[in-house]
Amino acid sequence: MPTEHGTINPMPPTPAKKKPAKSPAKKSPSKKRSAAAELPKRKPARRDLDPERIESILTILRDTYPDVECALVHASPWQLLVATILSAQCTDVRVNMVTPKLFQTYPTPQAMADAPIESIEELIRTTGFYHNKAKSIQGAGRVIHEQFGDKVPQTMAELLTVPGAARKTANVVLGVAYGKAEGVVVDTHVFRLARRLGLTRSETPQKVEQDLMKVIPRDRWIQLSHELIHHGRQICEARKPKCAACPLETLCHAPDKTWSS
Numbered sequence: 001m002p003t004e005h006g007t008i009n010p011m012p013p014t015p016a017k018k019k020p021a022k023s024p025a026k027k028s029p030s031k032k033r034s035a036a037a038e039l040p041k042r043k044p045a046r047r048d049l050d051p052e053r054i055e056s057i058l059t060i061l062r063d064t065y066p067d068v069e070c071a072l073v074h075a076s077p078w079q080l081l082v083a084t085i086l087s088a089q090c091t092d093v094r095v096n097m098v099t100p101k102l103f104q105t106y107p108t109p110q111a112m113a114d115a116p117i118e119s120i121e122e123l124i125r126t127t128g129f130y131h132n133k134a135k136s137i138q139g140a141g142r143v144i145h146e147q148f149g150d151k152v153p154q155t156m157a158e159l160l161t162v163p164g165a166a167r168k169t170a171n172v173v174l175g176v177a178y179g180k181a182e183g184v185v186v187d188t189h190v191f192r193l194a195r196r197l198g199l200t201r202s203e204t205p206q207k208v209e210q211d212l213m214k215v216i217p218r219d220r221w222i223q224l225s226h227e228l229i230h231h232g233r234q235i236c237e238a239r240k241p242k243c244a245a246c247p248l249e250t251l252c253h254a255p256d257k258t259w260s261s
């Protein structure tokens with residue numbers, strides 16, 4: 001019986017067979033190629049986490065920066081804690097310019113806790129966000145004096161109770177002052193480089209740290225962050241990474257690699 005197909009197509013047997021050919025993707029070899037070209041984008045992520053590749057990255061970084069260390073000048077865990085709080089949104093060079101007078105004026109946690117807040121603010125003003133930072137370091141002084149007997153605590157859980165100390169600050173203090181690897185310091189440089197090097201695809205510092213802790217051996221957590229921070233400052237800069245001068249170039253699949261140094 002002439003069906004309604006017949007009214008659309010004068011050759012009833014053909015429509016069913018023609019259906020598969022309707023896909024423009026199958027008709028066009030160029031589309032086929034472009035669809036295939038999409039696939040490799042996912043593959044590097046798996047290759048990126050290959051243990052041998054990660055080991056190569058770690059070896060190159062260690063050999064390139066064998067003596068690199070925390071750039072914040074300090075003479076005690078307390079001074080390091082304060083300097084790290086001040087380093088938020090500020091260069092280490094700038095922090096090192098203000099801390100000598102700050103520690104000379106208020107040398108202990110108790111002295112910092114008892115100081116007039118305006119005086120602390122004035123001393124740290126050039127590090128930026130000085131209202132909040134003054135509150136944090138005064139609060140840190142109070143808590144460390146009253147609850148920890150003037151000693152900066154040595155555990156992540158305790159450090160996270162100190163005003164101004166989130167995981168990054170706690171990891172700096174634990175790693176640099178006490179040699180304890182309880183996590184990986186993820187500052188702006190480590191965050192950027194970990195993503196460029198394909199060690200993580202996460203988009204928050206907390207998740208990046210968790211990802212790094214899974215793929216990096218624990219005995220490299222402390223030093224690796226120093227190396228990445230140094231590499232980020234010297235070579236893998238945020239806006240214009242100097243890829244032509246980078247010892248990691250052959251291992252790096254960053255989409256924003258550049259070739260001008």
Ligand code: SF4
Pocket residue numbers: 196197235236237241242243244246247248249252253254256257258
């Ligand atoms: S090759 Fe370029 S993007 Fe990759 S780590 Fe080196 S400087 Fe950074």
